[in-house]
Amino acid sequence: MGAIRVDALRKSYGSVEAVADMSFTVERGELYGFLGPNGAGKTTTIRILTGQINPDSGDVSVLDTDPVAEPIETRRRVGILPEQGMPPSFLTPREYFEFVGEVRNLSPKRVETQTDAWAARLGFESKLDTLHTDLSRGQQQKVMITQAFIHEPAVVFIDEPLANLDPLVQEQVKQFLVSYAAGDNAVFVSTHNIDVAEAICTRVGIVADGRLVTERSLTGDARDGSEGDESLLEIFLERVEDEDTRDVPTLERTGAQ
Numbered sequence: 583m584g585a586i587r588v589d590a591l592r593k594s595y596g597s598v599e600a601v602a603d604m605s606f607t608v609e610r611g612e613l614y615g616f617l618g619p620n621g622a623g624k625t626t627t628i629r630i631l632t633g634q635i636n637p638d639s640g641d642v643s644v645l646d647t648d649p650v651a652e653p654i655e656t657r658r659r660v661g662i663l664p665e666q667g668m669p670p671s672f673l674t675p676r677e678y679f680e681f682v683g684e685v686r687n688l689s690p691k692r693v694e695t696q697t698d699a700w701a702a703r704l705g706f707e708s709k710l711d712t713l714h715t716d717l718s719r720g721q722q723q724k725v726m727i728t729q730a731f732i733h734e735p736a737v738v739f740i741d742e743p744l745a746n747l748d749p750l751v752q753e754q755v756k757q758f759l760v761s762y763a764a765g766d767n768a769v770f771v772s773t774h775n776i777d778v779a780e781a782i783c784t785r786v787g788i789v790a791d792g793r794l795v796t797e798r799s800l801t802g803d804a805r806d807g808s809e810g811d812e813s814l815l816e817i818f819l820e821r822v823e824d825e826d827t828r829d830v831p832t833l834e835r836t837g838a839q
């Protein structure tokens with residue numbers, strides 16, 4: 583069973599062609615990086631795959647469900663960390679996880695165990711009963727990461743997972759994502775951050791102008807020979823320039839240049 587399948591996907595907003603003939607496949611066990619400049623069509627693709635909007639044409643499947651025909655069933659099965667997602671301001675983290683647990687059909691005991699484990703892992707135990715509105719942006723991001731994983735989904739879609747987190751927590755989250763994917767789950771990460779993609783992903787797809795322009799395997803011996811010793815940044819710049827993207831590529835490198 584393929585975790586994520588996308589075939590000849592298209593989606594326009596009026597005259598803007600956000601996704602133009604996008605095709606790729608992600609298997610369980612992969613940590614797949616979806617890398618591209620602003621406006622490349624990454625969020626639109628994720629929104630289609632999670633049943634939030636309908637495509638104009640093309641076929642998609644997530645864990646053998648069709649997000650277009652069965653959006654609720656698809657969303658029930660997967661985890662989603664949306665772009666700039668914020669937890670509800672009027673709830674505390676504990677109340678929010680109880681609500682998410684109910685929607686996800688988790689027992690109260692399981693929610694409690696998961697809440698304690700995640701609060702300890704990301705270091706927000708002292709904030710579990712504080713209203714979200716009184717949490718920092720980084721603490722809110724920790725809550726959003728927890729809600730995406732609380733039901734241990736086989737497929738998780740995450741947009742910029744490390745936004746607003748301090749370096750220590752970033753390392754913990756990176757290690758967690760690697761081990762989560764290795765446990766026979768598919769982790770789909772949309773990011774601008776090439777260093778993060780290079781450090782944690784097993785495979786990367788580079789998106790420009792609504793298309794997947796190239797893919798590269800990043801695991802040991804499976805590293806694509808076809809691209810020689812080019813860095814991911816070099817490949818990104820070459821392919822994105824070839825595609826003459828509608829926006830200037832915005833890239834982040836967190837490490838040395």
Ligand SMILES: Nc1ncnc2c1ncn2[C@@H]1O[C@H](COP(=O)(O)OP(=O)(O)OP(=O)(O)O)[C@@H](O)[C@H]1O
Pocket residue numbers: 595598599600601618619620621622623624625626627665
């Ligand atoms: N609701 C909308 N209405 C009109 N145009 C939209 C809408 N959503 C996205 N677009 C346009 O579609 C294109 C693709 O946007 P999308 O958000 O999918 O890109 P992205 O790769 O996620 O970008 P970013 O990295 O900046 O988040 C952009 O040109 C964007 O302006």
